[in-house]
Amino acid sequence: MAKDLFHTLDLNLLKTFMILMQERNMRKASQRLLVSQPAISQALQKLRNHFDDELFVKVKTGLEPTPFAESLANDITPLLDGLASAVNRSHQFDPIEVDIKIRIALAPITMTCLPGFLFEQIRILAPNAQLELVGWSNSTVDEILKGETLMGINYELLLANKEIYAPKVLDLKGRIFVREGHPVTKSHVEPRDLSGYPIASLISPGWNDKFSYASELLTEMGIEHTIGFRSELVMAIIDVVKHTDMYLPHSNLFPIEQFPGLRAVDLTINGQPQMKSVHCHIHVRNRNNPLVNWLKGLIEMALIDESNKH
Numbered sequence: 001m002a003k004d005l006f007h008t009l010d011l012n013l014l015k016t017f018m019i020l021m022q023e024r025n026m027r028k029a030s031q032r033l034l035v036s037q038p039a040i041s042q043a044l045q046k047l048r049n050h051f052d053d054e055l056f057v058k059v060k061t062g063l064e065p066t067p068f069a070e071s072l073a074n075d076i077t078p079l080l081d082g083l084a085s086a087v088n089r090s091h092q093f094d095p096i097e098v099d100i101k102i103r104i105a106l107a108p109i110t111m112t113c114l115p116g117f118l119f120e121q122i123r124i125l126a127p128n129a130q131l132e133l134v135g136w137s138n139s140t141v142d143e144i145l146k147g148e149t150l151m152g153i154n155y156e157l158l159l160a161n162k163e164i165y166a167p168k169v170l171d172l173k174g175r176i177f178v179r180e181g182h183p184v185t186k187s188h189v190e191p192r193d194l195s196g197y198p199i200a201s202l203i204s205p206g207w208n209d210k211f212s213y214a215s216e217l218l219t220e221m222g223i224e225h226t227i228g229f230r231s232e233l234v235m236a237i238i239d240v241v242k243h244t245d246m247y248l249p250h251s252n253l254f255p256i257e258q259f260p261g262l263r264a265v266d267l268t269i270n271g272q273p274q275m276k277s278v279h280c281h282i283h284v285r286n287r288n289n290p291l292v293n294w295l296k297g298l299i300e301m302a303l304i305d306e307s308n309k310h
Contacts, residue, residue, distance in 0.1 A: 005050065005051065008050070009050055010046070013043055013046055013047050013050070014076065014080065015033070016029070016033065016040065016043040016044070016047070017047055017055070017069075017072075017073075018073065018076075018077070018080065019032050019033055020040070020044065020055075020056060020063060021065060021069065021073045023062075024056075024061070024062045024063045024064070024065075025062040025063060026040050026041065026062075026063070044056065051068065051072070053066055053068040053069070054066055055068070055069045056069060092290075093290030093291065093294060095122075095125045095126035095129070095291075095294060096125070096126065096127070096128070097128075098126040098128060098129040098291060099128040099129060100129060100130070101129070101130040101132055102122065102126075102129050102130065102131050102132065102150055102291075102295070103132040103133075103134065103148065103149045103150055104118070104131070104132070104133055104134070104149070104150060104151055104152065104153070104295070105133075105134050105135065105136045105137070105140040105143070105144075105149050105151070105152035105153070105154075106133055106134070106135060106136060106152070106153050106154075107135075107136040107152075107153060107154035107155065107204045107205075107207065108135070108136075108202050108203070108204050108232060108233075108234050109154070109155065109172075109202070109204060109250070109251065109253060109278065110153050110253065110278070110303070111135070111234055112234055112253070112254060112255055112258070113253055113254075113255055113302065113303070113306040114133075114153070114299065114302055114303070115133050117298075117302040118131060118133065118298065118299070118302070119131055119133075121298050121302075134149070135205070135232065136152055136153075136154050136204065136205055136206060136207075137205045137206070138205050138206050138209070140152045140154075140205075140206060140281075141157075141159065141161070141164060141206065141281070144164065144281060144282065144283055145161070145163055145164070145283060147283070150282070150286070150291075150292065150295070151280055151281060151282045151286075151292060151295065151296070152280075152281040152282075153169070153278060153279075153280055153281070153299060154204060154206065154207055154278070154279065154281060155204060155207050155276060155277070155278060155279065156168070156277055156278075156279045157206060157207060157279075157281065162284070163283060163284050163285075164281055164282070164283065164284065165281075165282050165283070165284045165286075165287045166279040166280065166281045166282075167279065167280055167287075167296070168277050168278070168279050169277075169278045169279060169280050169296070169299060169300050169303055170277070170278055170300060170303050170304055170307065171275050171276070171277050171278075172251035172252060172253055172275065172276050172277070172278060172307060173251060173252045173266070173273045173274070173275060173307070174249065174250075174251055174266075174267040174273060174274030174275065174276060175249075175250055175251055175252055175254065175264050175265060175266055175267055176189070176194070176247045176248060176249050176250070176264075176265045176267055177238075177241060177247065177248040177250055177254060177256065177262050177263065177264055177265070178241065178245075178246075178247045178248075178262070178263055178265060179241055179242050179243070179244070179245075179261060179262060179263070180261050180262070180263055182245060182247070182263065183197075183245060184197070184247070184265065186265065187265060187266065188265070188266045188267075188268055189265050189266070189267060189268070190267075190268060190269065190270075191217065191218055191221055191223050191267070191269060192221075192223055194218070194223070194225070194247060195223050195224050195225065196224060196225070197225070197245055197246065197247055198225070198226045198227065198228025198229070198244070198245070198246045198247075199212055199214050199215060199225060199226070199227045199228060199229075199246065199247065199249065200228060200229045200230075200237050200240050200241050200244075200246040200247065200248045201214065201215070201227055201229070201230040201231075201237075201249070202230075202231070202232075202234065202237050202248065202249070202250065203230055203231060203232045204232075205232060212227050212230070212249075213249070214249040215227055217274075228240075228244065228246045229246060238259055238262065241262065242261050242262065247265075249267075251276065251307075252307045253278075253303065253306055253307055255306065255309075257309075278303065280296050280299065
């Protein structure tokens with residue numbers, strides 16, 4: 001049975017062989033490979049033993065390849081070039097080459113500002129991709145773990161699962177939104193200024209299903225309040241706020257200019273803005289995924305731009 005020359009070969013030696021073929025000089029080969037000349041000599045001896053051929057002979061100008069070496073180089077050069085191309089291409093990313101479905105789950109906090117921007121950017125930059133935006137639900141984390149959803153954008157979640165990687169996208173400044181003509185007329189309020197007015201609480205599944213963050217904050221401060229309405233639907237909350245004295249706790253992401261009849265009021269505690277961070281939730285295996293990092297960059301750009309408008 002013939003000796004299996006491939007599976008018994010240290011493939012690193014082929015790189016040395018090809019450099020020697022190109023340079024025909026031990027010193028120049030050692031400089032290109034950043035190793036000593038003795039290391040090149042040892043590698044060449046291993047190659048000679050493996051192929052049972054001298055491969056290179058010394059001549060006045062340096063090294064001369066044997067007929068076997070020339071034949072071997074001719075055969076493996078296109079294969080090694082293809083391997084190099086594949087390896088280099090795996091570290092490059094061009095959105096124009098993306099031709100898969102991109103499923104992203106968005107929490108209600110981002111639903112009024114991200115969809116249009118993401119659709120337009122992907123339509124232009126990754127026209128072969130299919131964008132699918134869904135609302136964040138209680139099953140989103142499981143869908144990310146199963147690979148059914150690529151990423152989700154939400155407030156930071158308290159998750160015990162270490163397979164979810166959640167880098168911060170940006171910090172949001174707390175605001176409340178009330179109808180024009182609301183009894184609260186200040187442009188900046190402290191929580192006590194809201195005493196007695198009901199909260200219209202936006203439910204973000206997986207984050208505040210069973211509680212209102214604003215309600216918990218007011219309870220801790222001993223401020224009288226009620227929760228007047230709760231919904232996952234942003235437009236339902238907005239409609240209720242427009243027709244009542246309820247207020248919507250939100251942030252500087254809310255595009256107030258799109259909703260005539262509403263007014264933004266900054267919320268501070270002891271003179272300091274109330275901050276909350278938004279995070280990108282992905283499977284830990286995708287933390288270095290070029291597509292994921294590109295999408296995260298788009299989302300971050302959109303949210304920063306939107307938050308700076310207000």
